[in-house]
Amino acid sequence: GAGAAAGDAVLAEPEGLDKCLSLLPWDRFSAWLHCVCVVGFDLELGQAVEVIYPPHSKLTDKEKTNICYLSFPDSNSGCLGDTQFCFRFRRSPGRKLSLCCLLDQLDRDLPVYLKKDSAYYYGYVYFRQVRDKSLKRGYFQKSLVLISKLPYVHLFRTVLKQIAPEYFEKSEAFLEAVCSDVDRWPPPVPGKVLQLPIMGVIMKLRIPTYRDKPGTAPIVQNMHQADAQISVALPTVHEVDLFRCFCPVFFHIQMLWELVLLGEPLVVMAPSPSESSETVLALVSCISPLKYCSDFRPYFTIHDSEFKEYTTRTQAPPSVILGVTNPFFAKTLQHWPHIVRIGDIKLPGEVPKQVKVKKLKNLKTLDSKPGVYTSYKPYLNKDEEIVKQLQKGVQQKRPTEAQSVILRRYFLELTESFIIPLERYVASLMPLQKCISPWKSPPLLRQFSQDDFMKTLEKAGPQLTSGLKGDWIGLYRHFLKSPNFDGWFRSRQKEMTQKLEALHLEALCNENLVFWSQKHTEVETVDLVLKLKNKLLQADREHLPVKTDTLKKLQTHINDIILALPDDLQDILLKTGTT
Secondary structure, X not given: OHHXXXXXXXXXXXXXXXXXXXXXXXXXXXXXXXXXXXXXXXXXXXXXXXXXXXXXXXXXXXXXXXXXXXXXXXXXXXXXXXXEEEEEEEOOOOOOOOOHHHHHHHHOOOOHHHOOOOOEEEEEEEEEEEEOOOOOOOEEEEEEEEEXXXXXXXXXXXXXXXXXXXXXXXXXXXXXXXXXXXXXXXXXXXXXXXXXXXXXXXXEEEOOOOOOOOOOOOOOOOOOOOOOOEEEEOOOOOOOOHHHHHHHHHHHHXXXXXXXXXXXXXXXXXXXXXXXXXXXXXXXXOOOOOOOOOEEEOOOOOOOOOHHHHHXXXXXXXXXXXXXXOOHHHHHOOOOOEEEEOOOOOOOOOOOOOOOEEOHHHOOOOOOOOEEEEOOOOOEOOOHHHHHHHHHHHHOOOOHHHHHHHHHHHHHHHHHHHHHHHHXXXXXXXXXXXXXXXXXXXXXXXXXOHHHHHHHHHHHOHHHOOOOOEOHHHHHHHHOOOHHHHHHHHHHHHHHHHHHHHHHHHHHHOOOHHHHHHHOOHXXXXXXXXXXXXXHHHHHHOOOOOOHHHHHHHXXXXXXXXHOOOHHHHHHHHHOOOO
C-alpha cells in the first residue's frame, strides 16, 4: 500500500547492487531461480529430466536423480489432474555459487527463518496426469519444476499456477519466454514492494525483513492501473495455509509445537505430496520467529539419496521432519517416536472431532486412522482457549485465512513467551561498555550457564507473558539440548561478538591516535597502522554493525598517522592492506 511503500522507500538499494545487476544475461534470473526442469515419463527409462532451462544450468547426476523421483507423486497417490507440491533436497557439495555477493547481501536483511541454506535446493512442482489414449500407458504425465534456493513457497506456487497449464499446451518456446521474463525481475530485496512480470501478469509482493515486527506484514495493495496488465497482489511470499494444514490434528497443535521446538524426529504420513509438503512446511513455520535448524523434507521418497541414512534402525532416528506418502514407510519408520497421520485435508464443515493421541504400537498400516501416534507427554498444560476460538470460527463459517491468522498469532505468542527469558538472559552475558578499552582486544562474552539461566526463570520467566501452566523448566532443559537452541544461540553469539567488535572500533576512533603515535616508537606505530587496517578489512568482510562515518574517521586516522611518518615508511604503508 501507499503507507508501506512510502515507509520502504527510505531503504536505499544496498550499495553495489546496481553494479552487480548490470551483469550478464541470466544473472537476474539466478537471483531467484537456479533452473527450470521438465520431468516426463519414459517407458524404457522411467522418470527422466527432459528439459533443463537455461541450458547452461549445472545439475549433478545425483541432483538430477533426486529431482526425477521427487517431481512425481508415488503411484499409490493416484493424483489425477493437476497437483502442486514442493520438495527439498541436498545440493551436491563443491560447486561454486554464482552471484554470491549479491544474495549474501540481501540475506542479511531477512528474518532468520527465511535466510537461505546454501546446502539445500527447493523444488516447486506442478504435476499433470491426464488420460491420453494416444500414449502407450494411456496417461500423459509431466511435471514442470522450479529449482530455487529461496523458500518462497507461495510465490513460486503462484508462478507455476500462472505458467504451467499454458506450458503443457504449448512447448519449449513458451518456457524460454517465461525464463526471459524472470530475467527481467528486480533482485529479491527484502522490505521493498517488488513488481514481477510473468507472462502478461504483474505480481506485486514484499519480502519480509528482520526489522518487521513479528506477526505483522505491511499489506501490499493492488494498484488500479490504467494499462492492460493485470496485477496480482500476493499477501505473503512464504506462508502456507496453517489452519487447513493443522485441521486434521487440530487438538494436538500445542503438542506438535513442542515436538518441533525440541527438534524431535517427526514423520507426516499423508495421502498425497501436496498434503505432506504443506503439513511439513506448516510444522516448520509454527515456531517462527525461531528458525527450525534441523533438516526437513516436505516430500520424501524411498529413492531419496538420504533414504538409508534416515531410515536405519541401527541408531536413533535423526532430528528431522519427513513428509511421506508411500505405504512402505509405515513399516520402515515404525520405530520413529512421533508419527502424524493425516487423511485428505478438507476444511471441516462442522466442528472437528477430538482425535486421540494413539500409542505407536497401534500404527500397523497406513490406512490407520488420522491422528498423532506417540507416547510423548507434553510439558505444558493444554490451552483450551485456542481450541474454543477456532471451533467457534468453524461454527460461524469464519474464512480459513482468518482462522490461520488466529492460529499464527497463537503460535507466535507461545514462541515469544518461551524465547523472551532466553533472550533476556543471553543479553546479560554481554560485557559492560566500560570494559571496552581501545588498547585491549575486545572482551569476550560470558559463558552460558544453564543453572544461572534457570534461576532467572523464577522472577522473569514465561509467566510474565503467558498464562499457560505446566513444566516450563522441563521444557527449557530439553530445549537446551536441541539443535534449535544450538542454532539460535550460535547466531546470538555471533551478533553479540560483532557488536563488541563494532564498539571496540568506535572506542578506537574516539582516541587521538596521531598523538599516541608521536609518543611511541616507529615499530609500535607501524604495528598500530597494520592493526587498524586489519580492523577496517574485518568490518567490511564481516559486515560489522558500524556507522559509516566511524569507518571514514578511522581511515582518516590511519592516513594522518602514516603522513606523520618518514617517507620510506609512508610508501610501504600506503601500499599494504589496501588491495
